[in-house]
Amino acid sequence: MAVIKKERKPKPDANTTRIQDPEGTRRNILEIASKEFALNGLSGARIDEIAARTRFSKRMIYYYFGDKEGLYLRALENAYRQVREGEAQLDIEGLPPVAALTRLVEFTFDHHHRHEEFIRMVMIENIHHGQYLEQSNAIRELNVTAIDHISRIYSRGVEEGVFRPGLDAVELHWQISALCFFNVSNRTTFSMIFGRDFGAPAQLERLKRNSVEMLLRFVAKDEAPAER
Amino acid sequence: MAVIKKERKPKPDANTTRIQDPEGTRRNILEIASKEFALNGLSGARIDEIAARTRFSKRMIYYYFGDKEGLYLRALENAYRQVREGEAQLDIEGLPPVAALTRLVEFTFDHHHRHEEFIRMVMIENIHHGQYLEQSNAIRELNVTAIDHISRIYSRGVEEGVFRPGLDAVELHWQISALCFFNVSNRTTFSMIFGRDFGAPAQLERLKRNSVEMLLRFVAKDEAPAER
DNA sequence: AGTTATGTACGAACTGGTTCGTTCACGACA
DNA sequence: TGTCGTGAACGAACCAGTTCGTACATAACT
Numbered sequence: 001m002a003v004i005k006k007e008r009k010p011k012p013d014a015n016t017t018r019i020q021d022p023e024g025t026r027r028n029i030l031e032i033a034s035k036e037f038a039l040n041g042l043s044g045a046r047i048d049e050i051a052a053r054t055r056f057s058k059r060m061i062y063y064y065f066g067d068k069e070g071l072y073l074r075a076l077e078n079a080y081r082q083v084r085e086g087e088a089q090l091d092i093e094g095l096p097p098v099a100a101l102t103r104l105v106e107f108t109f110d111h112h113h114r115h116e117e118f119i120r121m122v123m124i125e126n127i128h129h130g131q132y133l134e135q136s137n138a139i140r141e142l143n144v145t146a147i148d149h150i151s152r153i154y155s156r157g158v159e160e161g162v163f164r165p166g167l168d169a170v171e172l173h174w175q176i177s178a179l180c181f182f183n184v185s186n187r188t189t190f191s192m193i194f195g196r197d198f199g200a201p202a203q204l205e206r207l208k209r210n211s212v213e214m215l216l217r218f219v220a221k222d223e224a225p226a227e228r
Numbered sequence: 229m230a231v232i233k234k235e236r237k238p239k240p241d242a243n244t245t246r247i248q249d250p251e252g253t254r255r256n257i258l259e260i261a262s263k264e265f266a267l268n269g270l271s272g273a274r275i276d277e278i279a280a281r282t283r284f285s286k287r288m289i290y291y292y293f294g295d296k297e298g299l300y301l302r303a304l305e306n307a308y309r310q311v312r313e314g315e316a317q318l319d320i321e322g323l324p325p326v327a328a329l330t331r332l333v334e335f336t337f338d339h340h341h342r343h344e345e346f347i348r349m350v351m352i353e354n355i356h357h358g359q360y361l362e363q364s365n366a367i368r369e370l371n372v373t374a375i376d377h378i379s380r381i382y383s384r385g386v387e388e389g390v391f392r393p394g395l396d397a398v399e400l401h402w403q404i405s406a407l408c409f410f411n412v413s414n415r416t417t418f419s420m421i422f423g424r425d426f427g428a429p430a431q432l433e434r435l436k437r438n439s440v441e442m443l444l445r446f447v448a449k450d451e452a453p454a455e456r
Numbered sequence: 457a458g459t460t461a462t463g464t465a466c467g468a469a470c471t472g473g474t475t476c477g478t479t480c481a482c483g484a485c486a
Numbered sequence: 487t488g489t490c491g492t493g494a495a496c497g498a499a500c501c502a503g504t505t506c507g508t509a510c511a512t513a514a515c516t
Contacts, residue, residue: 022495025495025496042272043271044269044270044271046470046472047471047473048470048472056495056496057496057497058472058473059474059495059496059498060495060496063496067472068472068473122414122417123351123413126351126413126415126416127348127352127355129416130416130417133421134420139421140420146421170424171434171435171438174410174418174426175438175439175442177410177414178406178409179406179407181406181410181414182405182406185354186354186405186406187354188357189353189358189361190405192358192362193361193367193374196398198402206396207399207402210399210446211403214403214445214446217445217446217448218438218441222450250460250461253461274504275505275506275507276505276506285462285464286463287461287462288463290507290508291461295506296506296507
């Protein structure tokens with residue numbers, strides 16, 4: 001409803017000595033807030049603490065984000081956007097199906113591992129029953145393309161006769177996600193309970209290789225070892 | 229400040245038998261607290277809210293559990309204990325390796341599904357970097373036996389020549405856990421993002437079958453479709 | 457009687473959100 | 487070129503509601 005007629009900024013190019021930098025302010029606040037929310041959860045995070053860590057005052061948080069939940073929602077969207085953008089880095093065009101799937105799983109594994117903050121935000125959001133994800137129409141758009149990769153790889157694999165038909169791309173994505181997500185999300189408790197560092201490089205390599213193998217064997221054309 | 233006349237509860241009257249039941253009080257409090265913590269997390273849960281839902285007053289919580297974190301710790305231990313006890317139900321003795329593994333995965337899948345509260349507590353605890361699990365020496369003891377099943381099945385499978393050697397029981401357990409845990413922990417966001425109800429019975433059956441197949445194919449003796 | 461168990465009222469600290477006023481860049485204009 | 491009006495950007499202090507934890511009184515049991 002706010003019709004902007006001011007147009008106070010005459011020259012968008014004039015970034016000579018901008019002392020006032022609303023976009024930068026927003027970014028700085030969001031960056032800090034993302035860390036705090038990922039670390040402490042929605043109710044655990046403290047607005048005063050976030051403010052203290054930014055270069056600005058609490059007033060600015062409310063000025064730009066309205067309230068705590070608004071800030072959290074933006075942090076959530078921010079996390080999804082960052083990760084989805086990172087996924088665009090993956091290039092599997094031209095690779096034969098098996099190599100492509102291998103690379104996809106390895107990439108996903110590493111990618112999740114690099115973005116623990118995102119993993120934590122997703123966990124937190126699940127704790128909240130997706131209450132905030134639901135409010136964000138921005139996030140869903142980002143994700144429709146998430147199964148594109150696996151979908152294309154799988155189709156090609158079936159066409160070429162190396163993958164068995166009848167499988168579902170979304171379910172394959174689900175399986176890859178499960179293996180890669182769990183590795184980050186539950187590493188702490190798993191390591192504690194079994195007295196073994198599941199974050200150690202060598203161990204991670206093993207888990208990654210296992211994940212790749214699981215997927216490859218699952219989609220492979222040859223018969224399953226046991227028919228139920 | 230309005231001085232409110234103390235309206236003491238009318239005496240319980242002719243209560244012949246035990247009116248004081250410390251163990252029952254503890255149990256009642258712990259039961260309610262477990263639900264609240266699983267629902268709202270440590271910082272999200274409210275002591276007053278927990279007290280209101282019990283048959284007792286907030287005073288009793290502090291009397292029996294010391295403070296909020298003490299109560300949370302007990303709730304966490306309670307969740308682990310309940311689930312581990314449930315796992316003892318599984319009987320795979322005498323089954324051939326493939327059938328045993330099948331049943332183990334199916335059971336784990338269903339068991340996790342039935343104990344969402346436990347799943348949520350584990351998620352919450354991971355958010356806290358296992359800070360409270362660390363304090364509990366009771367929990368670790370419960371879990372050393374958790375890999376016993378998979379370990380025995382796998383050994384037997386290798387001996388009988390149906391499973392390939394060189395795999396690690398703890399890693400197998402890790403893989404089974406990943407698939408089964410994720411199904412509960414991330415169902416909400418996953419369903420939202422892909423616009424598909426991953427909690428629907430038919431869908432669950434598919435996911436369960438996929439999980440079983442993944443494990444069976446992973447341990448199967450036959451060669452992998454792709455050697456890296 | 458003395459110990460255990462329980463409820464009620466309350467306080468100190470915390471926390472999300474607001475109020476009010478100041479600073480600063482920028483352009484109009486003398 | 488210097489001054490001044492204007493609105494966006496921002497900070498310190500404050501407010502009202504919340505929340506953990508406790509003091510005190512009292513009932514029940516041994």
